[in-house]
Amino acid sequence: MRTMGGEQVEEAVASAVALLRTAVDRDWETARAGRLEWSCRYTAEHVAGDLIAYAGQLAGRATDAYVPFEITFDEGTDNEGVLHVIETTCALLAATLRTTPREVRAFHPYPYRSANREGFASMGIAEVFLHTHDIAEGLGLAYEPPARLCADVLARLFPHVQPGPDPWRTLLWATGRGDLPGRAPVTEWRWRNNLVIPAERLTLQGVTPAAATDLAAGGDGGFEWVGSGPFQGTRDAATMLLKAYEGGVHRPEWGVFALVRREDGRAVGGMGFHGPPDEDGRVEIGYDLAEAARGHGYATEALRALSAWALAREEVTSVFATTEPANVASQAVITRAGFTRVAGDEGQDEGQLAYELRG
Template sequence: MRFMGGDYVEEAVTGCTAVLSSALERDWEQVRAGGLDWDCRRTVAHIASDLLAYAGQLAGRAQDAYVPFEITVDGSGHSLDRAGNTGLVQVVETTGALFAATLRTTPREVRAFHPYPFGSADREGFAAMGVAEVLLHTHDLATGLGLPYEPPAHLAEAVLTRIFPHVRPGPDHWSTLLWATGRGELPGRARLTRWRWNNNLVLPAARLTLQGVTPAAAADLRAGGDGGFEWVEDGPFEGTRDAAGMTVKAYESGVHRPEFGLFVLVRREDGRAVGGMGFHGAPDEDGRAEIGYDLAESVRGNGYATEALRALADWALARDDVPSLFATVDRDNPPSQAVLGRAGFVRVGGDGVLEGVEEGLLAYELRG
């Protein structure tokens, strides 16, 4: 899977500065940036500020808040408001280069603070947010200045499949991204007045982290790739690829709830992915959510599945909308049955076939 990083940021910034460079003679303070309340000058400053802030979050490994600094033009302390249009474009180019370099040197497992929606993001999440800021505000600027602008489709797709997992794909990636951020319309969908992107959820366990799989990673796993993870030698197992396919199907249907999707289990000691675990979908009308899991064969017998299942179950049952969890397992799979038992699940349905459960499977439940 291609890493979304510095190359994407540089491409987005190049498109932005090309638009701005064609309007250097204009008075940006006198032109409103599209549908924003800001003028074009302030919007350009905002782009640069975001790129630098994201670089700072990752470089400084900030964990609890934004790093408290702001952008200036040079060491003399002159504010960004003193710069001319050419200087502002140079600042966007420079902050883009700094952010791209930071992304290229940040390890995959690093996460830093960002509030939406789970309190942190990894390097791909920050890259997607940075590219989104550049693409969308360049659109705002071009609209205000009366200039043509449409970014490459793969940039919009990369943003959508990483930080808009809850948005059903539309007829094309750019118009979908504009709709998803309240800037456009799509046939059959109401125009949005409020929106927010969605970084992946990561849950901690003692020896593992459970890392939410984005639609981009799920599509790669389904196609036989690594999903952007470094796997143990015999991973991922077939069940993880099947679950990735379910994630892609839910995303394409517009019913994907990312916190109730697939998680990859990553070992803390070496950053290697050892298996997959997650939900078969959002909770049903009774609030019951079904869980499934598998591990690469080489790491079985180490308690990883039990540890991960306890962490995922604790997270789910702490929610108000999930009173119970459900799982099924083959009758001839005692090790998996033992995992469920150690995690607190109890067998339901007796020796007969439980209604709605496929023959040959045993049903287990854990109530909050």
Template sequence: MRAWGGERVSEAVESCAALLRTALDRDWAAVNAGRVEWSCHTTAFHIAEDLIAYAANLAGRAQDDYVPFEITLDEGTGNADLVHVIEATGALLAAAVRTAPREARGFHPYPFRSANREGFAAMGIAEILAHTHDIAEGLGLPYEPPAALPEFVLTQIFPHVQPGPDYWRTFLWATGRGELPGRAPVTEWRWHNNLVIPAARLTLQGITPAAARDLVAGGDGGFEWTEGGPFDGTREASSFLLKAYEGGVHRPEFGVFALVRREDGRAVGGMGFHGVPDEEGRTEIGYDLVESARGNGYATEALRALSQWALARDDVRTLFATIDRDNLPSQAVVTRAGFRKVSEDEEGLAYELGR
């Protein structure tokens, strides 16, 4: 999977600047930007503020809050110069995304208090697309970005939103700026960066629909895999994730996670849920490891971390796993993680772990 987040940021900035340059002679301060309460001038400056803030948090590896600074415009800054400010701050975000290591993360509050480079790219593009649309609406101008941009945003940070007839209309609906047939209007919305669950030697990193699509197509999903990876089970689980996403029933916190070693940033396997909890709070866990990573206790460590995280939620009461009778290593993994055998038949053994 190509690390094209920085390229997409640049493309979004170009799309925004091209639209704004068609209206340099208009009074941006005198017109509200679409459905928002800001003027077109304030909204354009807000785009630049977001881009520089995201660049700073990613480049500076902010952990607990935004990097504490603000930018201001010189008095009398005109429309053309404001477009230049957007281009400059966009270039900084694109550079931060291109140069950030794959494991780099920075602070963002929604919803899990951090984002990786693809997440910051997607958030920056989302701000550009949404507010360029607002400005265009306020000025009475047509605007539609290249289709790859809203697709990137939706498959990276809107995993909970079912794809619609096209990505741009779906994005506008998901951000409260448009309508989709058969769907209620959106009045409140948040994007969702991928969830990362820490373990001692690993991190469990949520696989986005974009990464799942790449894995199903034979790619690496944007991860650097240890020798022999990814395993077939991870690709198969990614196909199930994609089906749930396309069906509008995917919940990213009950999706699939890549198991990534802290020491070298390489993925060694996949682990995740077969679906959301049922009415009794039961959900099934499955996992696999690349053959070259087996025998090091990674699966046990990851299963303990994921189980602890899941059972701390109000909607989960019981975890279970079904294992083939002849898969002795996997039986040992669930046993070491605290699961107990509750039944067996010709097809396999069932293990459970409750609160």
């Protein structure tokens, strides 16, 4: 799986600074940065502030708020000095990303109040790309960041946005900075780090389109798996997620979750929804476990946690699950999680047993 880490942040900053360095003799203080209300100078300082803030969140293991600090520039700092600060804060973020364990999450408000190192790397790159675009527009410069990195940012931070043939134009459109044929202009936006739902021994970690792409292709999705890796059901679910993403109908909170053990950070299975709630408020759940993780109650624990999360949503009235009559182990998981057997309905495959949990 392609990673998002220190190397990618350094690549993004290097290309941006190289362009801006061609205009250090210009007046950045009076030039407005594109569609923003900020000057080009203030926008550049904002980039440096974001990079060091993200490093601070991870290094400080902040869980409830931003670490209460900010950087200031010495009086008389020129444009070249501002770029030097951006390069320096980039180096600090890159170093932090390289030394932060995968399972560490730190506070960020959008939208689920946390992000892991990959999320902070992606946000750092997005800040660099988007605000370099703003500055370049204000100064009359042409800017085109690497398409590969733009696609990676979209697949991690904009899972609700249908990808387009041009990742950079899609990213600009998704953040209210451009137009795309056939799509309405964007006036309000937020990126979305993945949802993580806590359980007793597990965390249920939302699978991003980037991870789903790798899982569907036979990779590990960026997770360390027990045994021989994810069961086929998890790969099939990732394929369905990917199709929804490519079709522009993916709702990440109703997607797929990797079940990750707290004690060692290893994934033991997958669980997720077949889609968002229907018009009756019913949502269906499916799951599987890697063979090496079966018999420890992980599936029951995860099913309870994910069902409780779903039933806490206003649009959900019931959670639905089906299993084969011969799959006694799966039936035991469902009943231990509090589900009760119900009669089959029109949407149920013939020969399956149906179970429901109501709020």
